Amino acid sequence: MYLNSILCLFLVFFSAYQSSSSRLTLLQQRSPVIKGMMVEFAKNLANFAAASGKKHVVLLSSLDFGKWQKIDMSSGLQIYYLSSTNPDGRDDHCEQLGWKKVQEYNPAQRCWKYLSTLAEGNAMLESNLPFEDDLEEEDYYPSLPFAALFSCLKAKGLKVTCLLCYCSEGDNIQDAFQLAEAACKLLGINPGAFHGNESGSWVIPFSWQTVYGPPPDMSMF
Numbered sequence: 001m002y003l004n005s006i007l008c009l010f011l012v013f014f015s016a017y018q019s020s021s022s023r024l025t026l027l028q029q030r031s032p033v034i035k036g037m038m039v040e041f042a043k044n045l046a047n048f049a050a051a052s053g054k055k056h057v058v059l060l061s062s063l064d065f066g067k068w069q070k071i072d073m074s075s076g077l078q079i080y081y082l083s084s085t086n087p088d089g090r091d092d093h094c095e096q097l098g099w100k101k102v103q104e105y106n107p108a109q110r111c112w113k114y115l116s117t118l119a120e121g122n123a124m125l126e127s128n129l130p131f132e133d134d135l136e137e138e139d140y141y142p143s144l145p146f147a148a149l150f151s152c153l154k155a156k157g158l159k160v161t162c163l164l165c166y167c168s169e170g171d172n173i174q175d176a177f178q179l180a181e182a183a184c185k186l187l188g189i190n191p192g193a194f195h196g197n198e199s200g201s202w203v204i205p206f207s208w209q210t211v212y213g214p215p216p217d218m219s220m221f
Contacts, residue, residue, distance in 0.1 A: 022189055025054075038145055039118050042152035046119075049158060056159040058186060060179045061146040065168040079182045082162040084154040091161065097185055102164065104141050111142035112151075119148075119155035161186060177202050 017026040033041045049057055063080070079099045083091030089105040106112060141147060146162050153160045163182045167175045180202065184191045 024187070024189070025052075033145065038148045039115070039152070042145075042148040043119070045149065046152040046156045046158070049153060050156045054158060056161070057153050058183055059146050059149055059160065059162040060183060061144070061162065061164055062167040062172065062175060062179075063144075063164050064140075065166045078165065079178065080164045080166075082150060082164070084150070084158075084160040094161070094186070097182075099163075099182070102141065102162075104138065106138070109138055109142065111139045112147070115142055115147060115151040116155070119151040121155075173204060173208055 015028040015030065017028075018024070019026070080102050081091065081094040081099045082089045082102045082105055083094060085091040087107060088101075089107070090101050094101070107116065146164070150160050150162055163179055163186065165175055165179055181191050183189075
C-alpha cells in the first residue's frame with residue numbers, strides 16, 4: 001500500500017488538507033451537493049482522484065441510526081465497511097480489523113446496478129427506477145452520497161474503502177473520532193501523529209464546541 005497514493009474523503013463547502021509526513025491527502029465536504037447532481041459530482045471527483053495518481057480512496061460517512069437493522073452496542077460504536085476489493089464488497093483486511101461489511105450491499109439490486117451503469121458512462125432509462133417518494137428499504141443505501149462516490153471511483157479502477165457508522169442526531173463528536181481512528185487503523189497510521197495537543201486526544205474544531213449536554217447512557221441499548 002502506497003500512502004502517497006491515498007486519498008481520504010470526509011463526507012460530512014470543501015476543505016483540503018495534506019500531510020507530507022504521512023503522504024496523505026484529506027478532503028472534507030461540509031455542504032450537500034445540489035439535488036440531482038450527485039452522480040456528476042462523483043464522476044468529477046473520481047476523475048480528479050485518478051488524474052492525481054491516487055490508488056486508494058477511503059470514504060468516511062455516517063448512516064441513519066434509524067436504518068440499523070441489528071443493533072448491538074455490547075462493544076460500543078461499530079464500524080461497517082464496503083470495499084471494491086471483491087464484487088460482493090467484502091475485504092479480508094477490514095474483516096481482520098473486526099469490522100462488518102454492510103450486509104445490505106447487493107450489486108445486483110436495481111439502484112446499485114443503475115449507479116454502476118452511470119458511473120461507467122453508459123446511458124440508462126430511468127423508467128424502471130422508483131420516484132424519490134417511492135424508495136423501498138433496499139434503496140436506502142444506494143441513494144446516499146457515499147454510494148455514488150463508491151461506484152464512480154470504482155469505475156475508474158481505483159481501490160475504494162468506505163468506512164461507515166450509524167449515527168443519531170445530536171452530538172456526533174465521538175462518532176467522528178471513531179471514524180478518524182478507523183481510517184488510521186486501515187492505513188496503518190499512528191493516530192498520535194495527528195493529535196494536536198499534549199493530552200494526546202483529537203483537537204475539536206471551534207465550530208464543534210457547542211453545548212449538547214452529556215452523552216446518552218449506552219446501557220439503554
